[in-house]
Amino acid sequence: MMRMLGFAALGLALIFLLGPFLIIAGAGFSSGDLLVFPPQGFSLRWYGAVFEIERFRESFVLSMQLAVGSTVLALLLGVPAAYAMARYQVPGGEWIRTIVTAPVIVPAIIAGLALLRYTVIPLGLPVMAALVLGHTALVAPYAVRVVTVSLTHLRPDVEEAAVLLGATRTGAFFKVVLPNIRNGMMAAFILGFITSFNQVPVSLFLTGPGVTTLPIDMLAAMEFVYDPSIAALSTLLALMSVSIVLIAERVLGLSRYV
Amino acid sequence: MSDPEYLALRNITIAYGKTVAVNDVSISVPQGELLALLGPSGCGKTTLMRAIAGLLPLTTGSIALNKRDITRVPANKREVGLVFQSYALFPHLSVFENVAFGLRLRKISGDQLQQRVDGAIAMVGLQGFERRLPKELSGGQQQRVALARSVVVRPSLLLLDEPLSNLDARLRLEMRSELHRLHRDLGVTMIYVTHDQTEALALADRIVVMRDGCVAQSGTPEDLYERPTSGFVARFMGFENILSVTPEGLAGEPGRLDAATSSVRDARALAWRPQNVVLGQGPFSGRVVGASYQGETTEYLIDSAAGMLKAQSPVVSQRFAPGDAINFDLPFDRAVKLAES
Amino acid sequence: MFADRRIGLALAAPALLFVGLAFLLPVGILLTEGLRTPAGWTLSRFTTFFTDPLALEVTFRTLRLGFGVTIMSAIIGYAVALAVIETGPGNRARMTALFILPLMISPVARTYAWIVLLGRTGLINKAVVGLGLSDEPLRLLFTETAVFIGLLQLFLPLMVLSLTSALENMPADVLPAARVLGAGWLTIFFRVILPLTREGLIVGGTLVFTGAVTAYITPAVLGGAKVLMLETLLYQRVSVANDIATASVIAAILIAMSIATHSLIRRITTRRRA
DSSP, X not given: OHHHHXXXXXXXXXXXXXXXXXXHHHHHTOXXXXXXXXXXXXXXXXXXXXXXXXXXXXXXXXXXXXXXXXXXXXXXXXXXXXXXXXXXXXXXXXXXXXXXXGGGTSOHHHHHHHHIIIXXXXXXXXXXXXXXXXXXXXXXXXXHHHHHXXXXXXXXXXXXXXXXXXXOHHHHIIIIIHHHHHHHHHHHHHHHHHHHHHOOXXXXXXOBTTBOOHHHHHHHHHTTOOSTHHHHHHHHHHHHHHHHHHHHHHHHOGGGTO | OOOTTSEEEEEEEEEETTEEEEEEEEEEEOTTOEEEEEOOTTSSHHHHHHHHHTSSOOSEEEEEETTEEOTTSXXXXXXXXXXXXXXXXXXXXXXXXXXXXXXHHTTOOHHHHHHHHHHHHHHTTOTTOTTOOGGGSOHHHHHHHHHHHHHTTOOSEEEEESXXXXXXXXXXXXXXXXXXXXXXXXXXXXXXXXXXXXXXXXXXXXXXXXXXTEEEEEEOHHHHXXXXXXXXXXXXXXXXXXXXXXXXXXXXXXXXXXXXXXXXXXXXXXXXXXXXXXXEEEEEEEEEEEEEEOSSEEEEEEEETTEEEEEEEETTXXXXXXXXXXXXXXXXXXXXXXXXX | OOOOHHHHHHHHHHHHHHHIIIIIHHHHHHHHHTTEETTXXXXXHHHHHHHOHHHHXXXXXXXXXXXXXXXXXXXXXXXXXXXXXXXXXXXXXHHHHXXXXXXXXXXXXXXXXXXHHHSTTSHHHHHHHHTTXXXXXXOOTTSHHHHHHHHHHHHHHHHHHHHHHHHHTSOTTHHHHHHHTTOOHHHIIIIIIHHHTHHHHHHHHHHHHHHHHTOOHHXXXXXXXXXXXXXXXXXXXXXXXXXXHHHHHHXXXXXXHHHHHHHHHHHHHHHHHX
16 A cells, blocks of 8 residues: 555656656647747748747857866866865865865855856956856866766875886876776766756856856747747756766766765 | 895884884894884884884984985885885775876876786786776785785885774685785885784794884894794793793792703893793692693683783693692793893 | 975965966956045945845845745655666766756756746747647747756756755665654654754755856846846946946955855855864
8 A cells, every 4th residue: 555655656656757847848848939839730830940040040059168168167177176185184174175175065146146247347358258157166066076086986005106107197197097086977977067067157147148058048939939949958968968968877876986 | 245234224213292102113124024123002003104114204313225325215215115004095086096006196198007906916816807996806815906906006115004893704824925925026025014922923025023112122023933032922822821030040939040041140130931930840839720632732811929820731731720739840941031121 | 294385385376376366366456446436435335235126136136046945945846856866876876967067057058948848938838828728829938937948957956956965975874763652744854864864954045045146148148138146237238338336346245245155055064064
């Protein structure tokens, strides 16, 4: 009896979580001009149309560039920091960890507003630079955390062994540490990429006229677009995220790092 | 002949803040010797070994290897090999590449690389495992890879950190004789760090016993086993009954040291192994408080005026049960004289 | 080999400086804005904020939604997590993946789906009218209920994952042992499962709660100007009135809530490790 109820709950929860996607995916297949479910007729019209809409194309490219750029930057900052905290007894280590991971705690909309008013405007930074600053800060904690996890799986004496065989410290890092945390870095990259790509609040204040990210653009479009294009676009984005995650899970075992 | 001061550690002190891990230690190791650094955990032996490898800086003192002062030479230029307790194999590299790692850094390639790696792998008996990754090997096999990886670059000195401690009992015996053979065949000077006195006794040419960061005693295995000079070393070597000597005689048993035993009066303490305690007769008396059957012998715990003593006697002889009053003897001719208790 | 702390500090310095200068410094300045007037330091903005009926309503609504979503996700989460555990180890990994999946999908896309469902001509209204339950379409969008549903869908997976891992770490024989002893399901739940998974519940609960109270997209899309939460209020005040002082006060409230819940999680996770 309780078992039956449990499985019913599980089924309902999955329908609640995933069902809406099936509905917007379905709505996207409509051949009519209005967003409704069940769809009016069936066509790939709106899935094709999404690629024709210039503003979505531009903001998609910008979001991709932003996600890749800020994740790479976050890794460049985060990997040495994670390494330092995993290997060296850095003075004030706990404080450093708290500071570097602080962006997780501060609600992103606040960070965006603060960056805009006290960094971007006074320094006259272009929109893209502002977005990169905000997104890098948001992604850096993930980079630090994921890389830290993979560093704890590698014993420090492995590096010492490399040094005793004649490698320099830097050489030992590149020849021994890096190949062993490669999967962790890939996992961090994927998590960072998805975090940045889907991020809305930090970008709200930072995007400017004509320069905007895809999710912000979609939010804006929802107010006046009533055709199924946004449904189709949402479906495509969901598919993109899901396939990235599934491939990463297969290849890297992503869930170990989450 | 070989240089008696091939490795010279002079007045080495290593301190972290207020804790002194190694305190003014000087040791000389002749070329080709297998020296065991023996001591309980926390005695400073691992710290000293890491300092010799260059992984830790000295607070004071100097290290010379083959007449060259290496005190300030960085670890990667010392030509000192180290077999880690955890083996520290490179997880992403095959057995072959693990062994080839040091050679590649020395710009050795082609046939020469192949030959030397093959030779090292053959030496530890791992032919056929070249393509395996470390995680696909047993503990004993990983140990062999670690050995091959360290010796293939022909280090001037090879350090081994508790190399057998992660193996089961049978493998440990096998690896022990393997290490013995390697040392004989390669002639490389080796320092073997262990807390296990049987390993040290079986393998080493010479043993240095450390305690609290200092050298407690050094000498050949026979020296240490037969003639420990302190209670600490004696206990390590299996002398479980240690009685201090006072002007009145033995502690707790005054009057037992008479003129006939004047030869032991200059000692600070006397020590007996359990098997050297004679049970059933003699001037000492006590009470059996424990008896444990061990196959060929029985071990007794005896409460006496001199303290708690441990005795071992063959099972075939007279048996005692807990609670029995017992007479026993501590023969002075079997005792070891200690300069300090 | 890793004794030289200067090297460690040098490696950590770029990240430290970046986050410090590009993130914490501006956020810090923003926080001081609410405490500063041309006349000097003051707490008057806070008192004004907490006496403004709209601001109070929004604050209470944010807390109400935060607690409501947390409690609801805990109830659903336990039922679901127990069922996931029952499916056996092999299926368990697959089930876990199903709950990770939605987390990776754009929250904008996830929220948008509810417009299709809850709109005037949405699926639910069609069903309601079609079945004759109501003569005209119900107002579902731009209500607190819509925001509640959206938030629940967004953050339920966090609770499920947290409870599943807590249940996995429970000693294997506890449930059969309790059943053998004749305990009823309610007794088992309240006397055995709940105490043993308390930490997972708190971790999941704080993740859901902070997520819900600091959400922007869901109230913006499903609540609109009628159902404001703290973040949408902040956005509105800044973009409409350029009211930085109020933004600073809201920022302080949100950061305080976030720090409090995060330090609760940290206390629990470090105690578990100790």
